[in-house]
Amino acid sequence: MPDTSVPTPPPPLLRIEGLTRRFGGRTAVDGLSLSVQPGEILGLLGPNGAGKSTTFQLLAGLLAPDAGQVHFAGRVLSLSDPALRRQMGIIFQRSSLDDLLTARENLLLGARLYGLTGADAKARAETMLSLIGLQDRGDEKVGTWSGGMRRRLELARALVHQPRVVLMDEPTQGLDEAAFRTFWTHLKRLRDAQGVTVLLTTHRADEAEGCDRLAVLDAGRLVACDTPRALAARMGGDILTLEGPEPEALAAQVTERLGLGATVVEGRVQVEASQGHALVPRLVEAFPPGRFASVSLRRPTLADVFLQLTGKALGADAPSPTPAPRKRR
Amino acid sequence: MSADIPVPVPSPMEAPAAPVHRREPGTLALQWATVWVLLSRDVVRFFRQPSRVVGALAQPILFWFVIGSGFAGSFRVEGAQGLGYQQFFFPGVVTMVVLFSAIFATITVIEDRKEGFLQAVLAGPGSRLAVVLGKALGSSSIALMQASLFLLFAPLAGVDVKAVDYPLLAAVMVLSALALTGMGMALAWWVKSSAGYHAVMSLVMLPMWVLSGAMFPVKGAGPVLSWVMTLNPMRFSVEGVRRALYGAQASLAVGSQGGATVGWEVPALLAFAAVFVGLAAFSVSRRE
Numbered sequence: 001m002p003d004t005s006v007p008t009p010p011p012p013l014l015r016i017e018g019l020t021r022r023f024g025g026r027t028a029v030d031g032l033s034l035s036v037q038p039g040e041i042l043g044l045l046g047p048n049g050a051g052k053s054t055t056f057q058l059l060a061g062l063l064a065p066d067a068g069q070v071h072f073a074g075r076v077l078s079l080s081d082p083a084l085r086r087q088m089g090i091i092f093q094r095s096s097l098d099d100l101l102t103a104r105e106n107l108l109l110g111a112r113l114y115g116l117t118g119a120d121a122k123a124r125a126e127t128m129l130s131l132i133g134l135q136d137r138g139d140e141k142v143g144t145w146s147g148g149m150r151r152r153l154e155l156a157r158a159l160v161h162q163p164r165v166v167l168m169d170e171p172t173q174g175l176d177e178a179a180f181r182t183f184w185t186h187l188k189r190l191r192d193a194q195g196v197t198v199l200l201t202t203h204r205a206d207e208a209e210g211c212d213r214l215a216v217l218d219a220g221r222l223v224a225c226d227t228p229r230a231l232a233a234r235m236g237g238d239i240l241t242l243e244g245p246e247p248e249a250l251a252a253q254v255t256e257r258l259g260l261g262a263t264v265v266e267g268r269v270q271v272e273a274s275q276g277h278a279l280v281p282r283l284v285e286a287f288p289p290g291r292f293a294s295v296s297l298r299r300p301t302l303a304d305v306f307l308q309l310t311g312k313a314l315g316a317d318a319p320s321p322t323p324a325p326r327k328r329r
Numbered sequence: 330m331s332a333d334i335p336v337p338v339p340s341p342m343e344a345p346a347a348p349v350h351r352r353e354p355g356t357l358a359l360q361w362a363t364v365w366v367l368l369s370r371d372v373v374r375f376f377r378q379p380s381r382v383v384g385a386l387a388q389p390i391l392f393w394f395v396i397g398s399g400f401a402g403s404f405r406v407e408g409a410q411g412l413g414y415q416q417f418f419f420p421g422v423v424t425m426v427v428l429f430s431a432i433f434a435t436i437t438v439i440e441d442r443k444e445g446f447l448q449a450v451l452a453g454p455g456s457r458l459a460v461v462l463g464k465a466l467g468s469s470s471i472a473l474m475q476a477s478l479f480l481l482f483a484p485l486a487g488v489d490v491k492a493v494d495y496p497l498l499a500a501v502m503v504l505s506a507l508a509l510t511g512m513g514m515a516l517a518w519w520v521k522s523s524a525g526y527h528a529v530m531s532l533v534m535l536p537m538w539v540l541s542g543a544m545f546p547v548k549g550a551g552p553v554l555s556w557v558m559t560l561n562p563m564r565f566s567v568e569g570v571r572r573a574l575y576g577a578q579a580s581l582a583v584g585s586q587g588g589a590t591v592g593w594e595v596p597a598l599l600a601f602a603a604v605f606v607g608l609a610a611f612s613v614s615r616r617e
Binding site: 060061062082085086088090092094095096097098100101105109110112113114115116117141157 | 354356358359362363365366369370373374377378443444445446447448449450451452453454455456
């Protein structure tokens with residue numbers, strides 16, 4: 001696994017140092033430092049309010065930072081510098097397509113906005129349409145399209161001018177499972193085809209699994225940054241979940257009788273242990289019949305890692321049960 | 330995404346080199362690109378909404394006929410006995426078309442910047458001044474098209490088509506559209522909500538039109554009112570259109586103290602356009 005054994009890492013494409021942004025007395029992004037390697041998909045993971053969206057808006061040049069430096073390809077650049085803006089493609093949480101224009105026209109305007117002209121712009125728009133598999137539907141107005149198709153088109157538009165970095169804010173929010181998978185298939189294909197570097201924010205555990213590396217944010221600070229696998233490996237072993245009446249008392253008893261660290265998470269008792277399967281019979285024998293309503297054993301997920309790192313639940317982890325209402329115009 | 334799908338971690342050694350860029354567009358080319366994208370988008374959108382095209386034509390005609398005939402009986406300007414109200418009111422309706430076009434262009438900015446196309450433009454390589462200019466030129470083009478349609482009815486208002494000062498007419502309309510869009514955009518950027526913008530519109534922009542000499546002449550208004558009207562930027566639009574359509578005599582007949590506006594319409598509007606577009610660019614370029 002190349003995860004841990006990289007001899008000399010190449011210079012990062014994007015290096016953020018001490019990025020800080022305050023709103024009144026609240027510090028939304030607090031001295032964030034981060035290196036993004038060329039060609040990787042880096043996910044900013046955190047619940048709502050962790051500072052992900054503020055970080056996105058800072059990097060998109062829509063907000064001005066209070067402090068911090070950005071090195072891009074070895075140069076220190078202001079986030080509003082046109083030289084940096086040209087190298088970024090952006091996907092916003094809310095759609096930024098024009099519903100009255102066709103897919104082709106949306107791509108063409110996207111290309112022109114970044115200085116492509118005439119035949120160049122047209123050729124790039126056609127290439128992107130076929131790369132996302134929508135070349136037959138290029139003349140349809142996008143206002144009638146489904147959420148999944150619109151997101152794919154936004155991905156195409158973000159890449160139409162061949163940027164070196166794509167920045168995405170909760171790109172799959174509100175998409176169903178199938179549209180989510182399609183989006184990611186296209187994202188990875190485009191990443192491989194164009195060698196683009198991807199920086200995205202997410203609070204979906206399944207989306208985080210798809211990233212090459214994750215930067216875990218909590219209250220505006222970076223609490224961990226590693227591959228999803230390495231992060232999951234930080235948890236000792238298995239997670240045992242016990243259901244039963246009076247969970248607080250049960251947790252105390254488990255801790256006392258078996259010498260294990262048991263905690264109550266959302267009304268259930270959780271125990272983290274390296275040999276989970278061996279623990280199950282010991283647990284069952286240590287308590288009278290009927291004390292547990294259920295006992296379950298599973299491998300830790302990113303949501304568990306997140307909970308351990310920040311003490312907070314990741315929130316609406318995927319597939320989001322109630323898709324956020326998206327305004328259609 | 331289940332865990333058994335191997336996640337490809339690209340070895341840094343294989344990281345592809347930066348894509349080869351053909352010609353880097355210059356900074357000025359990027360500014361023009363931003364202006365052009367916003368301008369062409371607004372024009373295309375206008376024609377994609379048939380209701381807007383129809384409304385753009387029907388609304389001023391309705392306004393002109395209904396209000397025009399309502400006031401026709403009681404309208405009399407001292408020293409201009411031959412001037413009928415519909416004739417007097419026609420230039421005012423032309424400026425109303427320009428005003429409504431500017432209001433419509435800027436009201437869309439409020440939502441567009443948070444959840445629409447404008448987000449992508451603001452995060453792009455163009456400057457904020459280019460964003461304001463693109464929006465202002467888009468609004469001006471639509472205003473010009475709408476006003477031109479309405480001007481087809483000018484002969485019904487006693488306009489001698491051969492005597493119209495077309496360069497003056499075009500200059501006044503374009504500069505008015507730029508000034509009003511600039512003002513609307515500066516206001517919209519501070520207000521931030523559509524509801525708030527409606528309040529601004531009815532407290533600032535509509536009274537500006539009513540007190541521009543569009544509905545009643547400056548001459549004959551009370552001292553305080555005539556003072557307010559004299560300082561109103563929109564007065565220069567109305568008087569400019571009036572002079573272009575009917576000649577300096579008509580303008581002098583209804584103007585204030587010896588027709589102080591005659592000849593000053595274009596320079597005054599140029600100054601207002603520069604100030605308001607500058608103000609809009611300043612507001613929009615403050616990255617919060």
